[in-house]
Amino acid sequence: MKFAIIIFPGSNCDYDAFYALKNIGYDVEFIWHKNRSLKNFDGILIPGGFSYGDYLRTGAIAKFSPIMKAVIEESKKGKIIIGICNGFQILIESGLLPGALINNSNIKFISKQVTLNIKSSNSIFTKHINCKQLKMPIAHRQGNYIASDKTLSELKNNDQILFEYANNPNGSILNIAGITNKKRNVLGMMPHPERASEGVLGSSDGKLIFESVLKNYV
């Protein structure tokens, strides 16, 4: 399974993601955001970082990069799209995922290990994970998920909330840490599974998400 890792000016988790995916057995390639096609890939990962310096709003400028048209096009075909941290923020700004990510309730950048509850195993991202909780780091200032009541009830009714914080660090409504779209092929999450891909990093739980996707593909 071949994954594209999109690089924007200011992306900084691109190599972590490359390393994590490669180690599991994915074929991985970096793709600069000025490119216009992602036809040759089975999956697309938008990594964390500070695309365009977070100017204006997180993800607000990255969403107009040429590559985002291709990401939207491929998502419609049902390809796997994963947005982590700033990648999640970009997917939201692009309209591929609902809601918004605003300042953490304590107005601080939070960088720490958190525990996630797997809220739904009804997704390729979680289907093959055989435990109920995952440990991995968060590192963000705008990770406080909000959405209208209508969107929240849709997320709940369609079982789109995949991960929730065991101890809410940032004020996210319903403790939301990661969601999928209605078609269930797009995942956005604030925590960093790619930074929890082997024991020496403090946790290897993040790997389980990428392995689940791969198992599903095979």
Added chain:
Amino acid sequence: MKAKIFIKYKEGILDPQGTVTNKALKSIDIKGIDSIGIGKYIEMDFKKNINKNSAKAIAEDSCKKMLANPNTETYSFVIED
């Protein structure tokens, strides 16, 4: 010709900067403030050939497509000569 664009959080959206600033003003004994909202102010200078109607349309288009997030923010602007 110039647009002065104001972007602020919608009501009910957490504005920690506003809340903290309000508390800080209270702490230096400034009284009478109910609440504070902190947003963004953008100045947009237009090219010489742009008239007022075009300027309005450009500012509106910019706010809608990029400058404000309709989920969390509202915008307003004034056009000045």
